[in-house]
Amino acid sequence: MLLHDRSTTAGAVLGVVAIVFLVGQQLAVMFGLFTLMSALVDNSGADIWILSQNSNNTSTAGDLPARYVDRLAGLADIEWAQPVIYSGAQLKLPSGRSQSVQIVGTTRPALEGGPWRMAAGSSDVLLEYDGATVDKLDLADLGNPKVGQVVEVNGKRIRIAGYTEGSRAFGPTVVFVNSTKAREITGISADRCTNILVKLKPGVDIRRVRAEIRELLPKASVLTVSELAWNIRVYNFTNTGIGSSFGFSTIIGILVGVVIITLTMYTNVLNRQRDFAVLRALGARRRDVFAIILFQALTIGAIGLLIGFFLLAGFLFGVKGSRLPANLPLWLPPAHALLTFLLCFLGSVLALRRALKIEPASAFR
Amino acid sequence: MDILLESPKSEVQSPMSSIQSQGVPGTPVLRLEGVARDFTDGRVVRRVLKETTLDILPGEMTVLAGPSGSGKTTLLTIMGLVLKPSAGRIIVGGEDVTGFSEDRLASLRRQHYGFVFQQAALIPALDVLDNVLVGTAIQGGRVSARTREKALELLSGLGLKDYLSSRPQQLSTGQQQRAGIARALVSDPILLLCDEPTSALDVESGRIVLDTLKRLSRDPRRGVVLVTHDPRVFPYADRLLKMEDGAIVYDTRSAPTGGN
Numbered sequence: 282m283l284l285h286d287r288s289t290t291a292g293a294v295l296g297v298v299a300i301v302f303l304v305g306q307q308l309a310v311m312f313g314l315f316t317l318m319s320a321l322v323d324n325s326g327a328d329i330w331i332l333s334q335n336s337n338n339t340s341t342a343g344d345l346p347a348r349y350v351d352r353l354a355g356l357a358d359i360e361w362a363q364p365v366i367y368s369g370a371q372l373k374l375p376s377g378r379s380q381s382v383q384i385v386g387t388t389r390p391a392l393e394g395g396p397w398r399m400a401a402g403s404s405d406v407l408l409e410y411d412g413a414t415v416d417k418l419d420l421a422d423l424g425n426p427k428v429g430q431v432v433e434v435n436g437k438r439i440r441i442a443g444y445t446e447g448s449r450a451f452g453p454t455v456v457f458v459n460s461t462k463a464r465e466i467t468g469i470s471a472d473r474c475t476n477i478l479v480k481l482k483p484g485v486d487i488r489r490v491r492a493e494i495r496e497l498l499p500k501a502s503v504l505t506v507s508e509l510a511w512n513i514r515v516y517n518f519t520n521t522g523i524g525s526s527f528g529f530s531t532i533i534g535i536l537v538g539v540v541i542i543t544l545t546m547y548t549n550v551l552n553r554q555r556d557f558a559v560l561r562a563l564g565a566r567r568r569d570v571f572a573i574i575l576f577q578a579l580t581i582g583a584i585g586l587l588i589g590f591f592l593l594a595g596f597l598f599g600v601k602g603s604r605l606p607a608n609l610p611l612w613l614p615p616a617h618a619l620l621t622f623l624l625c626f627l628g629s630v631l632a633l634r635r636a637l638k639i640e641p642a643s644a645f646r
Numbered sequence: 647m648d649i650l651l652e653s654p655k656s657e658v659q660s661p662m663s664s665i666q667s668q669g670v671p672g673t674p675v676l677r678l679e680g681v682a683r684d685f686t687d688g689r690v691v692r693r694v695l696k697e698t699t700l701d702i703l704p705g706e707m708t709v710l711a712g713p714s715g716s717g718k719t720t721l722l723t724i725m726g727l728v729l730k731p732s733a734g735r736i737i738v739g740g741e742d743v744t745g746f747s748e749d750r751l752a753s754l755r756r757q758h759y760g761f762v763f764q765q766a767a768l769i770p771a772l773d774v775l776d777n778v779l780v781g782t783a784i785q786g787g788r789v790s791a792r793t794r795e796k797a798l799e800l801l802s803g804l805g806l807k808d809y810l811s812s813r814p815q816q817l818s819t820g821q822q823q824r825a826g827i828a829r830a831l832v833s834d835p836i837l838l839l840c841d842e843p844t845s846a847l848d849v850e851s852g853r854i855v856l857d858t859l860k861r862l863s864r865d866p867r868r869g870v871v872l873v874t875h876d877p878r879v880f881p882y883a884d885r886l887l888k889m890e891d892g893a894i895v896y897d898t899r900s901a902p903t904g905g906n
Contacts, residue, residue, distance in 0.1 A: 555767060556767075556769050556770070556771075559763065559767045559769070560769070560780070560784055561728070561752070562726065562728050562755065562761055562763075563755065563756065563761065563780065563781040563784055563829075564752045564753065564755045564756025564757075564759075564781060564784050564785060565752065565784040565785070566748070566749045566752045566753075566785065567748070567749075568749075569784055569785055569786065572786065640728070640729075641728035641752075642723045642728045642729040644728070644761075644763060644767060645719050645722060645723050645726075645728070645763070645764075645841050646719070
């Protein structure tokens with residue numbers, strides 16, 4: 282019956298589209314940021330990360346002895362272990378101003394933990410003493426340096442030797458260099474590093490090896506990649522404005538949608554009281570009226586979902602390859618669809634209450 | 647129009663085994679024993695229908711007349727099992743249904759009752775054919791091919807063959823009312839209850855509807871009750887009841903001579 286009222290149906294569908302698109306868009310950007318937050322960890326090629334004692338994420342980590350790498354060499358299940366250096370620095374722009382960057386120093390010759398996707402060429406450019414790579418998407422922030430151009434970071438010269446594509450992280454622009462240059466820039470001595478990356482041999486139980494490393498290095502924090510990635514996301518989500526900002530936007534999106542659905546469904550029942558009364562008189566039980574309202578709500582949900590997902594796909598396509606991170610994990614669309622149907626049901630509760638109160642006798646008044 | 651005179655015969659077996667799925671000639675399809683209805687208006691209890699005993703016989707067109715507020719709609723809704731009486735018993739097809747649950751009464755209405763409402767009361771979202779079938783499908787049941795065929799025959803007999811896919815708002819009020827009659831008949835009811843079916847119709851449309859209802863009432867297995875305050879209806883009545891102040895004050899069956 283609701284579907285007969287095109288304007289009312291359009292209003293309800295609009296509510297669902299608002300939920301699907303606004304919430305979906307917010308979640309896509311949030312998950313995009315999540316991906317970006319732990320990108321360096323997720324793409325490091327390692328299975329286990331070792332951080333300074335009592336650190337549970339890279340933002341709060343200090344430095345640790347590089348000789349720990351030698352101790353790890355005694356463990357049979359480890360394929361390789363490499364020290365890396367993560368540190369903030371200031372890059373001097375051609376304009377004379379400074380730009381905050383994040384230096385990632387990877388150890389030659391393996392360059393583990395280095396850039397994982399190059400725009401062109403190879404990451405081997407980092408084997409050169411002063412070679413550095415920056416991401417194409419960050420070039421504007423860095424004054425559009427050309428390949429071969431020399432720039433200063435913390436007063437030390439590096440040469441832009443290549444561009445990466447999507448090898449970025451959350452926060453300051455990432456500049457990949459080798460660990461020798463990184464130590465020169467950051468002042469971290471040769472016997473220290475900020476993290477050690479550990480790659481296990483295939484088929485090895487990661488939890489068991491993590492426990493062995495914890496026993497071997499009691500003054501370090503030993504985390505699997507998934508643990509560290511989770512910690513980084515939680516830290517950034519709770520210690521920056523991201524959590525409150527995205528949480529608020531998502532809740533507003535949900536509220537707007539639910540209010541629109543509720544009002545339109547309720548108005549429809551008010552306008553169609555006689556029809557419901559006639560149906561009751563003809564033999565509809567309360568459960569049949571319940572089914573009608575629910576069917577209407579779910580139909581509107583399905584239409585809104587299709588339109589909303591179409592718009593969302595357009596949004597994701599539009600921001601692909603841009604600086605705005607957006608990522609929809611595979612489980613999110615079905616979960617989002619379930620949430621939408623649940624909200625449609627909640628939005629129809631008021632209408633249901635009203636419709637179920639309609640007495641069949643009122644068809645005769 | 648032959649379809650309109652077919653004997654009522656329900657396809658669906660009644661859940662109430664003792665209720666006849668067909669009216670039995672000579673025995674009441676509906677009996678009200680001392681039914682009364684009170685309405686509470688704040689703290690004041692008002693009896694809008696005084697104790698009434700009444701038999702509705704098959705093969706008869708019973709017309710219930712009276713001024714507004716006389717209690718005729720209340721009596722009709724009690725007959726229609728959509729309003730519970732405050733006192734008395736309702737017997738349908740020989741079984742006392744007074745204590746039936748709301749759901750059982752709904753099933754009883756769906757299977758054995760036909761309603762013709764004031765201004766047709768068709769569902770605007772459905773086309774004419776679906777409006778006729780809505781009662782049979784309302785409890786989630788599948789509409790059988792035979793029921794669909796019956797609906798098509800009814801609509802054809804009522805001159806609506808060319809309007810099967812039309813929406814109610816595309817029909818004239820007379821056509822809408824005839825579609826409403828088809829809806830009431832599709833389940834072969836033993837009792838057809840009509841609430842002011844001609845009130846919104848012009849003279850000609852009203853005459854067509856009344857002629858149709860009169861033909862339907864000739865079926866010896868079906869009772870027809872028609873509530874009206876329109877005197878044009880009275881000549882069609884086999885039995886005329888007049889109500890005033892919540893009571894039947896005149897009944898042609900008990901009157902010394904029949905008349906209006």
